[in-house]
Amino acid sequence: MSLGASLDQKWARICGKLKDEVGETAYRNWLKPLTLNGMRAGEVCIAVPTRFMRDWVESHYADRIRSLWSGEDPSVQSVEIVVAAGGVAASLVPPPSANDDEFPVIEPIAAPEPIAAALPLPTAAYAAPITDEDDVSAPLDPRFTFENFVVGKPNEFAHAAARRVADAAAVNFNPLFLYSGVGLGKTHLMHAIAWAIRRKDARRRVIYLSAEKFMYQFIRALRFKDTMAFKHQFRSVDVLMIDDVQFISGKDSTQEEFFHTFNALVDQNRQVIVSADKSPSDLEGMEERLRTRLGWGLVADIHPTTYELRLGILQSKAENVESKVPPRVLEFLAHKITSNVRELEGALNRIVAHAELVGRAITLESTQEVLYDLLRASDRRLSIDEIQKKVAEHYNIRLADMHSPRRARAVARPRQVAMYLAKQLTTRSLPEIGRKFGGRDHTTVIHAVRKVEELRQSDAAFAEDIELLRRMLEG
Ligand code: ADP
Ligand code: MG
Numbered sequence: 249m250s251l252g253a254s255l256d257q258k259w260a261r262i263c264g265k266l267k268d269e270v271g272e273t274a275y276r277n278w279l280k281p282l283t284l285n286g287m288r289a290g291e292v293c294i295a296v297p298t299r300f301m302r303d304w305v306e307s308h309y310a311d312r313i314r315s316l317w318s319g320e321d322p323s324v325q326s327v328e329i330v331v332a333a334g335g336v337a338a339s340l341v342p343p344p345s346a347n348d349d350e351f352p353v354i355e356p357i358a359a360p361e362p363i364a365a366a367l368p369l370p371t372a373a374y375a376a377p378i379t380d381e382d383d384v385s386a387p388l389d390p391r392f393t394f395e396n397f398v399v400g401k402p403n404e405f406a407h408a409a410a411r412r413v414a415d416a417a418a419v420n421f422n423p424l425f426l427y428s429g430v431g432l433g434k435t436h437l438m439h440a441i442a443w444a445i446r447r448k449d450a451r452r453r454v455i456y457l458s459a460e461k462f463m464y465q466f467i468r469a470l471r472f473k474d475t476m477a478f479k480h481q482f483r484s485v486d487v488l489m490i491d492d493v494q495f496i497s498g499k500d501s502t503q504e505e506f507f508h509t510f511n512a513l514v515d516q517n518r519q520v521i522v523s524a525d526k527s528p529s530d531l532e533g534m535e536e537r538l539r540t541r542l543g544w545g546l547v548a549d550i551h552p553t554t555y556e557l558r559l560g561i562l563q564s565k566a567e568n569v570e571s572k573v574p575p576r577v578l579e580f581l582a583h584k585i586t587s588n589v590r591e592l593e594g595a596l597n598r599i600v601a602h603a604e605l606v607g608r609a610i611t612l613e614s615t616q617e618v619l620y621d622l623l624r625a626s627d628r629r630l631s632i633d634e635i636q637k638k639v640a641e642h643y644n645i646r647l648a649d650m651h652s653p654r655r656a657r658a659v660a661r662p663r664q665v666a667m668y669l670a671k672q673l674t675t676r677s678l679p680e681i682g683r684k685f686g687g688r689d690h691t692t693v694i695h696a697v698r699k700v701e702e703l704r705q706s707d708a709a710f711a712e713d714i715e716l717l718r719r720m721l722e723g
Pocket of ligand 2: 434435436491492
């Protein structure tokens with residue numbers, strides 16, 4: 249039908265625009281799985297595979313989708329997003345099973361041996377230590393709660409997934425796989441889930457431990473010929489969390505044991521939560537079947553922090569310390585300490601400790617003094633030349649155009665971006681920056697900084713672009 253075809257074409261054009269606007273990753277995760285169902289009486293119907301996705305798309309992208317639709321086709325009066333069982337499977341979420349369109353449920357991968365038959369009932373000899381989950385579980389950090397977790401763009405998805413696991417009565421996705429670079433909040437989120445579940449129902453057995461500790465316990469069990477007890481204690485929990493699972497890469501028998509434990513728990517519909525420093529498919533030294541299996545549930549990554557998130561985290565931490573930390577100092581730290589949240593916290597703790605020790609108020613000057621070594625290390629890295637080079641590459645212009653007097657938009661805008669980044673990421677003064685850009689005046693640099701700031705506010709795609717560049721430069 250010609251009408252249908254043209255509707256499809258419109259949808260394809262909308263998808264193309266959305267992809268440009270939100271970026272590759274967000275598009276792949278959230279928008280690509282959308283399917284166009286059709287249009288009836290001015291209402292376009294779009295289907296998503298799960299309710300979780302529908303809520304997410306509804307709150308993050310629906311307005312944009314609606315306005316793109318009305319731009320494409322004035323006869324479209326509304327857009328409805330529905331959950332369709334048997335819809336296109338998202339890469340993130342397992343396909344919904346036929347009788348449950350609300351939560352995806354993983355089918356067991358193999359018919360399990362009934363666990364009770366495989367394992368003897370616990371005998372008095374080891375019943376006592378086994379029922380005490382604190383024996384196995386590592387202690388939980390009381391600060392690592394959801395209340396203390398600051399949510400921003402880079403971690404909102406991982407946070408939403410963690411909350412979902414903590415709040416849901418049934419298992420929605422198994423495992424929840426969290427990954428990110430160091431110091432970005434994986435352990436914090438896992439502890440937060442554990443706290444929340446325990447608070448809600450103290451009877452539920454939640455075990456949290458590092459993969460390293462898991463291995464250590466397994467080896468000890470082997471040594472003491474106590475593997476039955478080992479199996480039992482891990483296979484009788486309601487929620488098992490294994491942190492930093494990359495640690496067991498290349499450790500074959502531990503992996504084997506983990507795989508069996510994992511399957512046993514999933515088969516019994518118990519929640520498994522795993523964290524790592526890479527995505528499942530990038531975990532080298534992991535057996536193929538384990539990698540595949542780890543990617544079956546919900547995979548959520550935490551991105552490097554943005555300035556806004558860093559500032560938010562600092563503000564929230566600063567509220568909990570005795571000393572008053574001026575906003576300027578927080579902004580300064582958020583600009584300068586970009587590696588990860590752990591370092592950011594460390595820097596704040598240092599200036600607070602110093603102020604308390606010497607009994608003086610915290611100022612920008614004292615901060616620069618106290619953090620001299622840290623700041624120098626982050627300054628050293630980047631030169632204006634490097635920034636110009638990266639930005640020129642990124643926008644596909646010649647490096648010479650960074651210095652040239654040409655004012656065509658195609659080169660002027662990238663040049664402004666480079667000036668802006670030079671101001672943000674180095675300690676060079678405005679006149680110094682101006683000189684590096686073909687001997688321009690410092691007022692030109694100020695203008696560039698303002699312009700870019702303005703565009704960042706008004707244009708989400710542009711803002712994301714800048715963030716990407718910043719990350720590449722700082723990485
Ligand atoms: P990872 O396990 O990813 O290496 P952690 O969970 O140990 O990182 O986080 C490092 C530190 O940063 C912790 O003290 C944690 O509380 C803090 N942190 C990380 N992300 C956030 C956040 N979004 N809000 C508040 N604190 C955070
Ligand atoms: Mg950790």
